[in-house]
Amino acid sequence: MPVGLTEQEIERVDELVGTRRKVARGMPLYLSGESFQSLFAIRTGFFKTEVVSEDGREQVTGFQMAGELMGLDGIGTGQHNCDARALEDSEVCVIPFNRLSELSREIDTLQHHFHKVMSREIVRDQSVMMLLGTMRAEERLAAFLVNLSQRFVSRGYSATEFNLRMTREEIGSYLGLKLETVSRGLSRLQDEGLLSVSNKNIRIHKLDDLKKAMSPRC
Amino acid sequence: MPVGLTEQEIERVDELVGTRRKVARGMPLYLSGESFQSLFAIRTGFFKTEVVSEDGREQVTGFQMAGELMGLDGIGTGQHNCDARALEDSEVCVIPFNRLSELSREIDTLQHHFHKVMSREIVRDQSVMMLLGTMRAEERLAAFLVNLSQRFVSRGYSATEFNLRMTREEIGSYLGLKLETVSRGLSRLQDEGLLSVSNKNIRIHKLDDLKKAMSPRC
DNA sequence: ACCGCGCATTGATCAACGTCAATAATGAGC
DNA sequence: GCTCATTATTGACGTTGATCAATGCGCGGT
Numbered sequence: 001m002p003v004g005l006t007e008q009e010i011e012r013v014d015e016l017v018g019t020r021r022k023v024a025r026g027m028p029l030y031l032s033g034e035s036f037q038s039l040f041a042i043r044t045g046f047f048k049t050e051v052v053s054e055d056g057r058e059q060v061t062g063f064q065m066a067g068e069l070m071g072l073d074g075i076g077t078g079q080h081n082c083d084a085r086a087l088e089d090s091e092v093c094v095i096p097f098n099r100l101s102e103l104s105r106e107i108d109t110l111q112h113h114f115h116k117v118m119s120r121e122i123v124r125d126q127s128v129m130m131l132l133g134t135m136r137a138e139e140r141l142a143a144f145l146v147n148l149s150q151r152f153v154s155r156g157y158s159a160t161e162f163n164l165r166m167t168r169e170e171i172g173s174y175l176g177l178k179l180e181t182v183s184r185g186l187s188r189l190q191d192e193g194l195l196s197v198s199n200k201n202i203r204i205h206k207l208d209d210l211k212k213a214m215s216p217r218c
Numbered sequence: 219m220p221v222g223l224t225e226q227e228i229e230r231v232d233e234l235v236g237t238r239r240k241v242a243r244g245m246p247l248y249l250s251g252e253s254f255q256s257l258f259a260i261r262t263g264f265f266k267t268e269v270v271s272e273d274g275r276e277q278v279t280g281f282q283m284a285g286e287l288m289g290l291d292g293i294g295t296g297q298h299n300c301d302a303r304a305l306e307d308s309e310v311c312v313i314p315f316n317r318l319s320e321l322s323r324e325i326d327t328l329q330h331h332f333h334k335v336m337s338r339e340i341v342r343d344q345s346v347m348m349l350l351g352t353m354r355a356e357e358r359l360a361a362f363l364v365n366l367s368q369r370f371v372s373r374g375y376s377a378t379e380f381n382l383r384m385t386r387e388e389i390g391s392y393l394g395l396k397l398e399t400v401s402r403g404l405s406r407l408q409d410e411g412l413l414s415v416s417n418k419n420i421r422i423h424k425l426d427d428l429k430k431a432m433s434p435r436c
Numbered sequence: 437a438c439c440g441c442g443c444a445t446t447g448a449t450c451a452a453c454g455t456c457a458a459t460a461a462t463g464a465g466c
Numbered sequence: 467g468c469t470c471a472t473t474a475t476t477g478a479c480g481t482t483g484a485t486c487a488a489t490g491c492g493c494g495g496t
Contacts, residue, residue: 051344055433057352061344073344076337082344101330105323112319118336119294125343126269126279126291126300132350133394134275137483168444176351178484183445199444199492215273355453385473396454401475417462417474 009107016103017041017093029070029084029092036074038094042066045090046165049073050173051082060174062128063087063166065151071097072121087165132176135214140175141185142213145195149204160204189213227325234321235259235311247288247302247310254292256312260284263308264383268391269300278392280346281305281384283369289315290339305383350394353432358393359403360431363413367422378422407431 005013020043023029029040032052047064061082064070074080075097104111131140153159164171168179168186175182186197194210196203204210223231238261241247247258250270265282279300282288292298293315322329349358371377382389386397386404393400404415412428414421422428 051348053345053348053352057348059348059351061347072337073341074337076334076341081341101326101333105326105329108319108323111323115319115336116294118333118340119290119292122336122339122343123291123294123299125340125347127271129279129343129346129350130269130271130275130277132347133277133391134271167442173351179444180446180485181483184483187445386475387473397474398455398476399453402453405475 004109005107009109012103012107013110016099017095018099019094021092021094023047023086023090023092025086025088025090027086029086029090030074030080031083032080034080036071036078036080036097038096039069039071039100040084040092041095042068042070043091043093045092046087047084047090048087048166048170048174049082049084058173059176060166060170062124063148063174066155069117069121072118087170136216137175137177137181138185138188139214139216140177141171141182141189142194142210144171144175145202145204146207146211146214149207160207162202164200164202222327223325227327230321230325231328234317235313236317237312239310239312241265241304241308241310243304243306243308245304247304247308248292248298249301250298252298254289254296254298254315256314257287257289257318258302258310259313260286260288261309261311263310264305265302265308266305266384266388266392267300267302276391277394278384278388280342281366281392284373287335287339290336305388354434355393355395355399356403356406357432357434358395359389359400359407360412360428362389362393363420363422364425364429364432367425378425380420382418382420 021029021040023045029047042064044066047070048060049062049064049070050058050060052058064084070084070092071080073082100110100114104114131143135143148162148164149159152162166174168182171177172179172182177185186195189195189210190197192209192213194204194206194213196205239247239258241263247265260282262284265288266278267280267282267288268276268278270276282302288302288310289298291300318328318332322332349361353361366380366382367377370380384392386400389395390397390400395403404413407413407428408415410427410431412422412424412431414423
């Protein structure tokens, strides 16, 4: 993943990425409480991460797609702090964390890259906090769809047509809304002509207006 | 901060912490957009961090007290992504990030400690996401006060009596509530006999019940 | 291909929280 | 110590999104 490495360094980073692991749709990659040993880089597929609080509340904390790194939350305690579950048949690279630590002591580009990835995860979480703390239901939905669109396009897929891999309930959990509110919100965005929804298929007609819909109404 | 270092290592970590800096109440430690150079460890005082979105929305993303580290969000982009502002006259240690990087390549205890701190920040942010996404107003307030209480007690202060350094509006921003709702919530917790509020002074009478108030009603 | 269950949509009602407003209390600065 | 601006409290009312409920649809699994 990092750039600017010598041939030899690239080789060593390659062998760091030990094994691959397939995860069938619905199956966990790891569960909260399990001992943390490795990070996981998604090769193909789609995941959700979910935290469960002591009193039984559940919340989806993120959706991860190809190229993204999972498991960073486990470093602090040595145990995973959330469940990671595949939303479709997926494959990940297993990155043993102690080997990553060693190697990043020798290759400073790798070290720097790793620190940046962690930092960006913090910034991402803070923008979700902002979404949950200040946005209204329809704004949250618009922000969610625009974010997905951007991530798809940066992977070479269409910015304006894609399939949701998650249910309305999972979207709602992520956005701090009930599934009915998600459904109504999508219908409303459709009525406004910004997009078409057919089950999990989304076609965005007016991406600019959808971005505007992230801001407070008129 | 890390433990288990040799004499010599401790010395080197000490000289890593270059200078100290005082920040008067209300003054910024750093602002969003400023070039990121250093992390800051709080020696004394109290801070808030606040993000401002493009469309002008503001949200307090955290309150930091002595011993806590600030600035991690800047590593990813090389620019600070939030404003950090002192809520009372404060003093911080300036930790130049490139020197920390170098030193953590040589002292693996330091490296590991730093990774843990970043990871815990991610976990903390996720628990705030859960608070914002699933809790009701009074539950959020209870969780906020219990969290403050725990952090005070771990610093040797009273778990049951302390002064809030922030306004109702700042609490509300952090908890995704309006200041009136915060005020009403505190009054309600007082009516229920769980605590006494007198402006910024909080006395918790029933810490156990306050913890229970974090869970869904009855 | 079919079946059945999970998922989605939509409506009606309600509670929680936001908004607007008026007043009171505090404390920072002179 | 006084004053004024900031902060906090409380009430009345409005809006948003949750809840409860009923129906329809689609897709995964056999």
